[in-house]
Amino acid sequence: MRHVSEYRTDDVAARLAERIAALVEPGRRYQLMEVCGGHTHTIYRHGIEDLLPAEVELVHGPGCPVCVIPMGRQDDAIAIAERNEVIFTTFGDMLRVPASHGSLLDAKARGADVRIVYSPLDALRIARENPDREVVFFAIGFETTAPSTAVTLLRARAERVANFAVFCNHVTIIPALRAILDSPDLRIDGFIGPGHVSTVIGLRPYRFIARDHRKPVVVSGFEPLDVLQSVYMLLRQINDGRCEVENQYARVVREEGNPQALRAIAETMRLRTTFEWRGLGFIAQSALGLRPELASWDAEERFALAALRVADPKACQCGEVLKGVIRPWECKVFGTACTPERPIGTCMVSSEGACAAYYNYGRLGRRRGRVAAAARAVP
Amino acid sequence: MTDEAERQTLARIEARRRRPRRRLTEEHVTLAHGAGGSSTHALVETIFLPAIGNELLAPLADSAVVACGSDSRLAFTTDSYVVRPLRFPGGDIATLAVNGTINDLAAVGATPLCLSAALIIEEGFPIATLEQLAGSLGAAAREAGVPIATADTKVVERTKADGLYICMAGVGVVPAGLTLDPAAMHPGDRVLLSGTIAEHGMAVLVARGELELEAEIASDTAALHGLAAELLAATGGVRCMRDPTRGGLATTLNELARAAELSVVIDEAALPIRPVVTGACELLGIDPLYVANEGKLVAVVAATDSAAALAALRSHPLGRHAAIVGEVRAEPPGMVVLETAFGGTRVVDMLAGDPLPRIC
Incomplete structure (x- = not known):
């Protein structure tokens, strides 16, 4: 298939794997964090770790939008969904996220009108089709999905759709990266930067990572060859002693991002003073709420929400997983009490969550370094 | 080179995964219970087998x-x-x-x-x-x-x-003398698939018109008794057959791997799938391995008979795109492993539920 298969060819992959292996200093550890959950998914789905030398370790980052929603927000979402007048629309991923009393899927089984949409515009359409109901869209995601929520809000305002509201949980990636870089218990040698977020925010916001923290960043696409090439580019930087923000995903990501999308976000949303991230705690100016002039479309204004901070279950170590401090299988409840079927933590829910990706795809005695070792053996 | 601690964790998970469940943790039936994956299996194991289980039902076959x-x-x-x-x-x-x-x-x-x-x-x-x-x-x-x-x-x-x-x-x-049973599977057996996958599920999803997605995908619904008869007539090496409907090929192969206590290894590059289906699945973030088929047959066949079996399938109009898509191996038992077209490997597990509403 055009635009897919050319990024998945095994001979190109094998050549790249050889070049990566040649860059690695035997015995040295290279810890590279893929920030975005989409990359985590690609890495496991295509078995990329099989192609890497044992010295290169991919650490999964905080960029899974489903994973970072704290339990209190999920409780509020369910409380809205359970109101009789409400049709609650959500991306499918959020259905299974555990809250204090079950998930949205459980609420749906108890009678709540919860519907899966693929776009907030679908939610707006449902609102137009059901004028006697309140239609709420559960907005989640980084700068990748925020523009589509913004455009939907602008359209709702222009068309005066009064029975539509957004429960806004959009978060921004840079403060989370800062939190991770400031965290003392982590040593990362380089970052595979998020591709789709960067199509919106551009490359400039990552410069502080190279400048202040002296870490290389390569913004990467989501096909397996993209990720492999980004690993190669990071190792090149490390070997050369360079710390730069490089763009592997140049076919999509522009230096300046997407000004139009940024304008739509700015027109409808503003930074919250602080926001709780699951596992990472409160991070200042890390999330977006609706602007006051859009209060009529703001679910937080329309419905009285408990807005309580709910502690994660004690056994859950999603925070450590999200920060890359522990690997999914090192969590105490991984795969036993916490499974995709009955998740305790959010990382086990979304297909982009590190735990779910590892459980569903990677739960295999790894043959790490297989390809790389073979490559090295070739004189 | 696998970390010892990781290996122990994986072993613990496997042991737990295979332990039969005694009770459901949910208080209500959810759509996941109807998706054909592990939640459906949990429902059957905890509610129905204790209540109505008997020798005839026990194989849980088609x-x-x-x-x-x-x-x-x-x-x-x-x-x-x-x-x-x-x-x-x-x-x-x-x-x-x-x-x-x-x-x-x-x-x-x-x-x-x-x-x-x-x-x-x-x-x-x-x-x-x-x-x-x-x-x-x-x-x-x-x-x-x-x-x-x-x-x-x-x-x-x-x-x-x-x-x-x-x-x-x-x-x-x-027919007299015919026994098809996953227990007859052996390491080295080949896995045959009668044609392209994921068409029924994607056709229904697109037909709902909720996705603003237009793709010319038709359901593959077809009666397969003629095709199955051709296959059985051509070779005595058929160990078992399945009809990979709800839950898709991945779920069916998992059922076989578990029943046989063997591993099924699929070759991603060998999987027949139409480009338009791949495209729709990519757009929607759906793995075609889990999408329902309604006119496909999976057969596990002895390696020596696999060429004859493939020829028999391909000679039938419903099996024109048949392919050998995988192999039965001893390790890791009870699991389905995919060798990706990219040169890596990954587990193909049974899904808990399904983000898609009902499709069959």
């Missing part, structure tokens, strides 16, 4: 095989159809019901004898549509050469059903 007199065996199956929309490219709920029931018989190697159909109709359902669907029920049965020997109708109040549900049963005769 059809039960019942001894009838001294030397005959009957295949007996039941299935209900709740698809929305009722009509979609390539078929409708009625053709799906007839073909799906026949396929459950075909998968155990039986020659279908006859079917039953029970229709649950919602008050207010248009008679014209009912007439069309009844016509389609009859046409599908005639085309397959398997009569609907008995039928029933019930009407329920408005809102108590989604238009129309069809409950089917089917009876067939199992």
